[in-house]
Amino acid sequence: MIDIDPNALPQTDPIRRSRVSAAKAPWWLWVASLLIVLPLGLAIVALLVRVLDATDSAWSTLLSIRTLELVWRSFALTALVTMAATAIGVAGAWILARTDIGFKRMWGVAFALPLVIPSYVIAMVLVSSSGPRGLVAQLVGFEIPRLTGFPGAWVALTLATYPYVYLITAASIGRIDPALEEAARGLGASPWRVFRTVVLPQLRPAVGAGALLAALYTLSDFGAVSLMRFDAFTRVIYAQYSGRIDRSPAIVLSIVLILFASVIIWAERRTSGRGTTFSSTPNRPPALHRLRGAKHVLAVAGLGTVVVIGTVIPIGVLTTWVARGAYHGADISVPWNAVVGSLTGGSLAALVAMVFTVPIVVLAVRYASKRTMLLERSVFVIFSLPHITIAIAVVAFTIRWARPVYQTMFVLVTVYAGMFIAQSTSAAKASLLQVDPAVEDASRSLGRGPFATLMRVTVPLMAKGLLAGGALVFVTTLKELPVTLLLSPPGFSTLAVRVWAAADELLYTRAATAALILIAMSVLPVYFLSIKPKAVVER
Amino acid sequence: MRRITLLAVVAAIVASGCSSSGDAHITLYSGRSEDLVQPVIDAFTKDTGINVVVKYADSADLAGTILEEGAASPADVFFAQDPASLGTVALAGLFETLPNELLGKVPSRFSDDAGHWVGTSGRARVVVYDPTSVSEATLPPTEDAFVDEQWKGRVGIAPTNGSFLAFVAAKILIDGEESTLTWLKGMAANNSPTYPKNSPIVAAVNAGEIDAGLVNHYYLLRALSENPDVVGLNYFFPEPTAGSLVMPAGAGILSSSEHKDEGRTFIEWLLNDESQTYFADETFEYPMVPGVAANPALPPIDTIATPDINLSDLAGVLDLATDLVADAGLL
The missing domain is CATH 3.40.190.10 (Periplasmic binding protein-like II)
Known part of the structure; x- marks a missing residue:
């Protein structure tokens, strides 16, 4: 299971803040961390400064009643998506970890798979398969109500985000000691009571971590809300950006989103700080609940419904489009250029993110302080920004201050890594928390310097979490659109771009071909994320 | 060992991504999608030997990008979906004036008054x-x-x-x-x-x-x-x-371009019979050059009740x- 620890998120845990925290962090850890955070941070700050002398109309946009209404709508959507994603993610993780349901490996992969489908593809597929003339009605004869507006956005984004909660919670369940649950059961507590009073409190930080990623993703999403025709904040930012020559209203509106995200991050921190965790690896497997009769049916039906809507229908619809187009003579050739582009962008971004995750996580865990907390939180604020805002900021910044690298792979990969590093720090922090600082102390007392200790002791010990983080960054980069469009070097293309462009022209066959290749490319990392770590890491 | 293999793979991928630079080339910012225009571009390169490196994105986004880039834009030609995006760049004074023999190929209502861009399909x-x-x-x-x-x-x-x-x-x-x-x-x-x-x-x-x-x-x-x-x-x-x-998609040459001749050759290509027929048959648009037939499923362009406005004023x-x-x- 992927190891994203509860504590991976910006929060303090006084017990585990270990004795090393009193020590002063080596300067090069800070330099390395800031190398990835500072460029993006500076670009965004520069953008905001530029807006200070924005036109009056830009500021009046910000203060209008309409803005308040949009904040409310985005808030409601984010809250409901987060709740649904949390419920589905936690339930799925618990069923797969603690019951004797069959085909766990298959369920595990299928349940995590919506993570790799871009949210605008999920939305496009749901829109076109529902309704009286939708694909489902045509193929099966059973009409599902047309999904649009709030319900549509809610379903699409819940599907796109519950895998975060699921993966993080599943990892955490694997690490809690089943002895406590068994004791509670032995004392006569019902399974539900055990779950509520014993399991859930231990999972609380993990669930919070997943819910935070889900909430921030929802807040920054543009593709799904626009296709579902739900009036969220990002839709207006985008409209203000592309609909006029003066860009300042779009930027001013982005400020609201930054504040919004900061509040969510702060709130998550406030509530999950009290959680208890036991990050020891349990030395024996848990006794599994036996699912019999109605319960078995219920569990399979529950998992099945989610997998059907989130994985089977999207892939089925895409396949149908390819087949229908091929039948009518449409071009279904593989866009090799885009395949190479996606692979290059995704793997370089994952590699860079993994490299810079090390100093950030080591600072946060081994040298925890107010400053390292700020570092960690800024990583999450960047993750929550709409990609279009980041793209505008970086275009303006590189044109003015870093002209030679403008529209190069260097900038594109740096931005990918910086945008998504919150995911890999989350994953890696969990691993590092399980490494006893005494091991590092021993290395140092035996004459290794801090850098040698980091490279030869710390990094190998946290490799599992780092790789999981890299896989997450790879998968997310593959889905990215606005930054790719604006920052990529001329001639560079990705599968996500091909999906978007073809769908925009109603060329569903080509869009579906590219989307299916994109999903296929992400299946391997997801498989890696959802199998037990022993098989992969402890070779 | 595994790490080295990984690095080698990444290096090979990067190298393969960076190794396309012929002698004659232009950089094209295309607000029209790859699905619609890449075949025309491929035919152009095959015929003229001029390589075209394309950046595809939304027309309005690319216009905004060119405005940010100003005189130092890497783009030689901007190929946009609509006169408003073209006009945005024209208003900022970043377009070259096109020669009359190019502008003369299409009816004057489908090109810019000042000759900064020309319509390529309607x-x-x-x-x-x-x-x-x-x-x-x-x-x-x-x-x-x-x-x-x-x-x-x-x-x-x-x-x-x-x-x-x-x-x-x-x-x-x-x-x-x-x-x-x-x-x-x-x-x-x-x-x-x-x-x-x-x-x-x-x-x-x-x-x-x-x-x-x-x-x-x-x-x-x-x-x-x-x-x-x-x-x-x-x-x-x-x-x-x-x-x-009827609003044309169109193209213009950036005044900062160092490949203006190749840029002109490219726009000329968009207006030749082969490309115009492609736009009519494959993308179902109206050809701009008189004499090329529109798709028979469409009413003739002259029968559309078009209002009398100047498209250059849209931006x-x-x-x-x-x-x-x-x-x-x-x-």
């Missing part, structure tokens, strides 16, 4: 409708009637989309700011469903979700080419109005158009 604004729920006879002579009670909740629009905003800009030029705002407010009050762009409107009409929508003419034909079961039909307003405007009222759309509560 796109008409139309109403796409569902004939199973609307008969053609009940469709109004202009878009103005869509604010009436009988169309409540039935007509889809894409208020944030570039071509809709260009249509609003045209409406401002034709009907004035005030009556355009009144119309937009009427559409909002009539609960007209809003979509992010044209293609979902056409999809929604075909799905029976809405009865009609304001879009460009070619989406329906493309959907039909992949799926003959599509039910929608196009309706051209019989009276000259912003809703029946000047683009921000106002967005303001009005926002004021009407449609953003």
Whole structure:
């Protein structure tokens, strides 16, 4: 299971803040961390400064009643998506970890798979398969109500985000000691009571971590809300950006989103700080609940419904489009250029993110302080920004201050890594928390310097979490659109771009071909994320 | 060992990505999608030996990017979907004036007054409708009637989309700011469903979700080419109005370009018979060069009741158009 620890998120845990925290962090850890955070941070700050002398109309946009209404709508959507994603993610993780349901490996992969489908593809597929003339009605004869507006956005984004909660919670369940649950059961507590009073409190930080990623993703999403025709904040930012020559209203509106995200991050921190965790690896497997009769049916039906809507229908619809187009003579050739582009962008971004995750996580865990907390939180604020805002900021910044690298792979990969590093720090922090600082102390007392200790002791010990983080960054980069469009070097293309462009022209066959290749490319990392770590890491 | 293999693979991928630079080449910013124009570009490279490195993105986004880049833009040619994006760059003074022999190939109403850009293919604004729920006879002579009670909740629009905003800009030029705002407010009050762009409107009409929508003419034909079961039909307003405007996609050469000759050769290529026929047959647009036949499924371009406005003026009222759309509560 992927190891994203509860504590991976910006929060303090006084017990585990270990004795090393009193020590002063080596300067090069800070330099390395800031190398990835500072460029993006500076670009965004520069953008905001530029807006200070924005036109009056830009500021009046910000203060209008309409803005308040949009904040409310985005808030409601984010809250409901987060709740649904949390419920589905936690339930799925618990069923797969603690019951004797069959085909766990298959369920595990299928349940995590919506993570790799871009949210605008999920939305496009749901829109076109529902309704009286939708694909489902045509193929099966059973009409599902047309999904649009709030319900549509809610379903699409819940599907796109519950895998975060699921993966993080599943990892955490694997690490809690089943002895406590068994004791509670032995004392006569019902399974539900055990779950509520014993399991859930231990999972609380993990669930919070997943819910935070889900909430921030929802807040920054543009593709799904626009296709579902739900009036969220990002839709207006985008409209203000592309609909006029003066860009300042779009930027001013982005400020609201930054504040919004900061509040969510702060709130998550406030509530999950009290959680208890036991990050020891349990030395024996848990006794599994036996699912019999109605319960078995219920569990399979529950998992099945989610997998059907989130994985089977999207892939089925895409396949149908390819087949229908091929039948009518449409071009279904593989866009090799885009395949190479996606692979290059995704793997370089994952590699860079993994490299810079090390100093950030080591600072946060081994040298925890107010400053390292700020570092960690800024990583999450960047993750929550709409990609279009980041793209505008970086275009303006590189044109003015870093002209030679403008529209190069260097900038594109740096931005990918910086945008998504919150995911890999989350994953890696969990691993590092399980490494006893005494091991590092021993290395140092035996004459290794801090850098040698980091490279030869710390990094190998946290490799599992780092790789999981890299896989997450790879998968997310593959889905990215606005930054790719604006920052990529001329001639560079990705599968996500091909999906978007073809769908925009109603060329569903080509869009579906590219989307299916994109999903296929992400299946391997997801498989890696959802199998037990022993098989992969402890070779 | 494994790490080294990984690095080698990454290095090989990077190297393969960076190794395309012929002698003669241009950098093209294309707001038109790869699916539609790459075949034309490939034919150009094959014939002339000039390599074209393309950056594909949304037309309005690319116009904004060129404005940011200013005189140091890496682009040689900007190929955009609509006159508003082209006009944005022209207004900023970043386009070269094109030679008369290029401009002369297309009717003057489809190129810039000052010769900064030239239209390469035409796109008409139309109403796409569902004939199973609307008969053609009940469709109004202009878009103005869509604010009436009988169309409540039935007509889809894409208020944030570039071509809709260009249509609003045209409406401002034709009907004035005030009556355009009144119309937009009427559409909002009539609960007209809003979509992010044209293609979902056409999809929604075909799905029976809405009865009609304001879009460009070619989406329906493309959907039909992949799926003959599509039910929608196009309706051209019989009276000259912003809703029946023909707006060309077009191209211009950046004045900062160091490859202006190659850029001119490229635009010339877009206007030759081969490319114009491609636009007519494959992307279902109107050819701009007289003598090349439009797709037989379309009414001839001369029969479309196009209003008399200057397309070069569109960019000047683009921000106002967005303001009005926002004021009407449609953003």
